[in-house]
Structures are given as structure tokens and as C-alpha cells.
Amino acid sequence: MGLLGNDLAFARALTAHEHENVMALGNRKLYAADTHLLSEGDRSGHVMIILQGWVTVSVATDRGATRLILGLRGPGELIGEMAALDNHPRSATVRALGPAAAQVIPGDAFRRFLAQHPRVSGLVIRQLTFRLRSADQERSALASLTVLQRLAVRLTELSRAEPAGPYTPSAPRPAPLPAGTVVHLAQDELAATVGATREAVAKALRLLRDQRIVRTGTRQVEILDPELLALLADGHQE
Known part of the structure; x- marks a missing residue:
């Protein structure tokens, strides 16, 4: 089972030059506790890098108001990248557990940055792969533990x-x-x-x-x- 992100958060895997450039693509935004940073089903396409605080990633279940928390994301982690890359609705809701801050980057700008920086694009792919494997482990744990x-x-x-x-x-x-x-x-x-x-x-x-x-x-x-x-x-x- 794995609720947390990779051992090395996305932003910490960047070089100093990459970090400076990617942060320059967006703006810092503050969020109060219990605020939705992203909403499941929404058509927005921006990405976020968590700067401070923790957020939950959750999806609705067949039980109506019940939600299943898929992950906890903390400082340095990238969220919202799937909708930015495939232009589909948001697949999950991201909610601040307490006061949080994030760098908000437009999807178009982020995609252009990845096209110009193959190494950073590889980091995003690594993150997506890690989270897919983690989701598989979660499904196995739900069935067996x-x-x-x-x-x-x-x-x-x-x-x-x-x-x-x-x-x-x-x-x-x-x-x-x-x-x-x-x-x-x-x-x-x-x-x-x-x-x-x-x-x-x-x-x-x-x-x-x-x-x-x-x-x-x-x-x-x-x-x-x-x-x-x-x-x-x-x-x-x-």
C-alpha cells in the first residue's frame, strides 16, 4: 500500500535551473483548510506544485457521499498533470487538509516546458508510473487485508x-x-x-x-x- 508520493518529490528532482524556470511559469496561491484545489470532473487544465501543507486526493464512490482517499501530497509534489496532458476532465478532487500554498501553472505553458525539457518530461512519466503502481497495490490490499x-x-x-x-x-x-x-x-x-x-x-x-x-x-x-x-x-x- 502507498498513500504518499514518490520518495523524491517532483520539484526536488529538478536541477536549480529547471526549478527556477518551471516556477517562473506560474504564480503562488494560498488555500484555506478544506478548500478544493482541484475538483473531480472539472475541465480545467492547469497543474500545481505544492509549496506548503498537505492535500488529499480523493474520488467519489458508489456509496454516494462517501469518498475514497487515493493519496496524500505534500511539499514539492506535482498535482493535476493528467488533465494537463490528456485534456480530459479531472479524475479526482484535491483538498487542503490545513492551510496550503501552491504554485499554479497554466497547462499550455507546462506542456511547452515539457516539450523543451525532455529530462523533466521523463520525471513526470516516472511520477505517473509510480502512482499507477501504487494504485494497483491499493486495489490488492483492499481485496486481501x-x-x-x-x-x-x-x-x-x-x-x-x-x-x-x-x-x-x-x-x-x-x-x-x-x-x-x-x-x-x-x-x-x-x-x-x-x-x-x-x-x-x-x-x-x-x-x-x-x-x-x-x-x-x-x-x-x-x-x-x-x-x-x-x-x-x-x-x-x-
């Missing part, structure tokens, strides 16, 4: 995510975080990341609390025993 197993994998993954600080091209990727790491998602949001009901996730969290692996609060899960949680997750990813 229990809610508890999927939740252990997800919490382990999120606890290792880099902090949502401002994006800088040279910022190093941090090491896995220690006990006390807090995942800032509500139970319904966690449920959406593992393709389960809120009730099922609440039951799984209760089991983890009983074993003193996590502690829950309002819109947050504190990881008390990351090693045990990782063992539970790793034991079901073979």
Missing part, C-alpha cells in the same frame, strides 16, 4: 511522512519519526484512506489502543509504539 492490517500499514506510512513545512528545493528528507509522532487525521478521514467504514476503523483503533500501540484524540492518532505498529504492518505486506 483486514481493516486492522490496512490501518496499521497506513498509520506506519503516515507516521514516516515529512512534516508539512515550507517547500525548499534543498530540504533533506527526514528520518522515520520516533514514538509520540502524531498523525493529524480524523477517524472518517482515516477510514477513507483505507477504504473502510468509520465504524470499522473505530473498532480497529480500539484494538490498537488496548495494546497501547496508539492513543487517539480529536482529529489525531498518536503513535506510542511505532516498532510494534510497523511489525504489524510489515507482517501483512508480503
Whole structure:
């Protein structure tokens, strides 16, 4: 399973010259928490590079108001590239988890840039391939793992995510975080990341609390025993 983007975010894979040029194509825009940066079905064609904060990528399901979170994107990551490249409607909704900032680049300008910079075009292809493989893994996990197993994998993954600080091209990727790491998602949001009901996730969290692996609060899960949680997750990813 994989909810986060590649180990090396798109903008961090650029050279200094490429980075300067691609950022010059657009403008910085700020977004309040819960704001939609992109909307599923929309015909817009611009792309965005996340500068600060985290956003969720989600799609509607057959259950009406229920949404399935496909990914979490953070500083340095490129979003919206599919609609920019194939001129089809947006395939997912991107929503800010908290205050966020992004560089907004017109689709035409981005396509011209890729045509003139084959190496950068290759980075976009690599990203699309990575996300396709990740989606395949997600479908496999939904079919084969229990809610508890999927939740252990997800919490382990999120606890290792880099902090949502401002994006800088040279910022190093941090090491896995220690006990006390807090995942800032509500139970319904966690449920959406593992393709389960809120009730099922609440039951799984209760089991983890009983074993003193996590502690829950309002819109947050504190990881008390990351090693045990990782063992539970790793034991079901073979």
C-alpha cells in the first residue's frame, strides 16, 4: 500500500535551473483548510506544485457521499498533470487538509516546458508510473487485508511522512519519526484512506489502543509504539 508520493518529490528532482524556470511559469496561491484545489470532473487544465501543507486526493464512490482517499501530497509534489496532458476532465478532487500554498501553472505553458525539457518530461512519466503502481497495490490490499492490517500499514506510512513545512528545493528528507509522532487525521478521514467504514476503523483503533500501540484524540492518532505498529504492518505486506 502507498498513500504518499514518490520518495523524491517532483520539484526536488529538478536541477536549480529547471526549478527556477518551471516556477517562473506560474504564480503562488494560498488555500484555506478544506478548500478544493482541484475538483473531480472539472475541465480545467492547469497543474500545481505544492509549496506548503498537505492535500488529499480523493474520488467519489458508489456509496454516494462517501469518498475514497487515493493519496496524500505534500511539499514539492506535482498535482493535476493528467488533465494537463490528456485534456480530459479531472479524475479526482484535491483538498487542503490545513492551510496550503501552491504554485499554479497554466497547462499550455507546462506542456511547452515539457516539450523543451525532455529530462523533466521523463520525471513526470516516472511520477505517473509510480502512482499507477501504487494504485494497483491499493486495489490488492483492499481485496486481501483486514481493516486492522490496512490501518496499521497506513498509520506506519503516515507516521514516516515529512512534516508539512515550507517547500525548499534543498530540504533533506527526514528520518522515520520516533514514538509520540502524531498523525493529524480524523477517524472518517482515516477510514477513507483505507477504504473502510468509520465504524470499522473505530473498532480497529480500539484494538490498537488496548495494546497501547496508539492513543487517539480529536482529529489525531498518536503513535506510542511505532516498532510494534510497523511489525504489524510489515507482517501483512508480503
